[in-house]
Amino acid sequence: MRAFIAILAILTLTVPVGAGAAHRPDPVPAQIVRGTPDVPHGRLDKYEAFASRFVSARNVWVWVPEGYDPRGPRLPVIYMHDGQNLFETSTAYGGQEWGIDEALSAMGQKVIVVGVWNSPTRYADYFPQKLAAYLPPEMRAQVTDMAKGELKADDYLRFLVSELKPFIDRTYRTRTDAAHTSIMGSSMGGLISLYALGEYPQVFGRAACVSIHWPLMAPPTTPEAREAAADATAQAWEAWLRTAHFDPKRQRLYMDHGTRDLDSNYRPYSQKMETVLPRYGWVEGRNWRASVFEGTTHNEADWRARVDIPLGFLLAP
Template identity: 40%
Template sequence: MKHLYLTLITLSALVVGCNNPKEPVNEKGQLTLLGNWAPEGLSWRDVWVWTPPGYDSSQSYPVLYMHDGQMLFDSTNTWNHQEWQVDETMERLISKGVIQPTIVVAIANGGSIYRTSDYFPEDVIPSLPEAIADSLIQNDLAGKARGNRYVDFLIHELKPFIKERYAVSDNPMDHYIMGSSMGGLISLYATLQYPEEFGGAACLSTHWLGARRTRNAELSSAILDYTAEHLPNPYSTHLYFDHGTVGLDSLYAPYQSKMDSILVANDFVEGRGMSKVFEGADHNERSWSRRLEVPLTYLLGAK
């Protein structure tokens, strides 16, 4: 999204509307920066809220929580000059009636030092051999696991704040969560920890390896085993997974295959679970933006 461009288009539409009141205005969604958050036990981060075209506070909307919020809307402000194109994709799918008008809450990560610490499924750690757990905590988690604190922040602080100020649905099954890589892992974990809070999770390029430096079979197996033991009710929660075949994504296939078997064994079939492979897709925002409509349609498809 280019903020200046959108502003100019909006002003132009308003001028035309003044000259000809009967001509419809080409509405866009609106992105609002809520400002810096400094949750106790976490590093500060920005939070944005995107409201859909025609947002009406007297209505009720589903809400989608997304991680790595600074990478979602504006490539001119991202470290790699890429973005998910969330606003453009949402507007296109909503205008076509493919998905429901939905509020998006984008939570920035807490910086490269703490991102893995925030997004790692903390309750997996006690099941690890001591040497692996110590390596993980010291080399990847900046000395302390923060995954539970991050999820608690989402559930007990951010969600009530959003509910108080925006017209979100009272039905928890209209609340969804999405992320990629480690963001995919924490989206899954949040759903395992609080299944009553989410109707579904989309986990793109899920980082089953679990960390950047500490990589071994025990760590990945522990994540999958924990997931298998804590899956929510398949009749009330939808789970989406995918991965590409290039770069880091090329390493995920055997782990996702095991996850797919776990899903089938727990009745996540026939629309309750989805797993897709995107040939030629890499591990970056450009690749995720190209297929974003698939998980959005799966979770938010017009009812």
């Protein structure tokens, strides 16, 4: 029971921000941060309680690299979920941030990163909404219980695509095409990143799904139940893949997981997905990478240690 509660906390972890979803004009940065121990390179623009017609208001933090020139070259953009965990230890879960700005600066990559904070409806926001229809009834019931109501991923993606991205493209010097627009997240954030790639291929050309939470909910506790759940989950993904709008000739997909703690449950699921995805045009080593990192677990420290790998995949020519 204690392990289940811990898993539930990880999947639904939220940071409350703002209130309401009333539409408002473009926000003004509440704070600009640069030259601090947490943000030693570049600049972090903090938009508080960014309002939307589709989802509840949430913080949006935008990092631009050192030497960014609003009249200079246009830059690629990475949209990342759980934005409070990316740049500053004071807001990150467990006080451990991803160090996205440090990683990109060390890599010499000139890119803009948009960190979208999660909300009190994180699970509902990040669960691939159309996938639920293809799950067995008992699994759909568990998803509904976890979401505490209706799934919201389609509205969350509408927010990203029709409200946030246009604001970012108006405000910053961006390369607006799909080939230079990526989406990235971990755990449930990995699920919504994969979902976004299939729902909006004209917007997102690349996705990175770190420790992607293939079980969708708290994993079964026995190997037999886990195998059955992995079968049902893979079948649901394949049913959705038949209706999705992926363009593997133009898109790139990265996914990984570890082998300890929560991630120790993932291999039966990822193995099945590694047989499903090639049927839909994904070729390992060409437009798709699937990795298992032995000895790593489901937390920001381990994701930070390897974040240059998915970032490098997203930003490769």
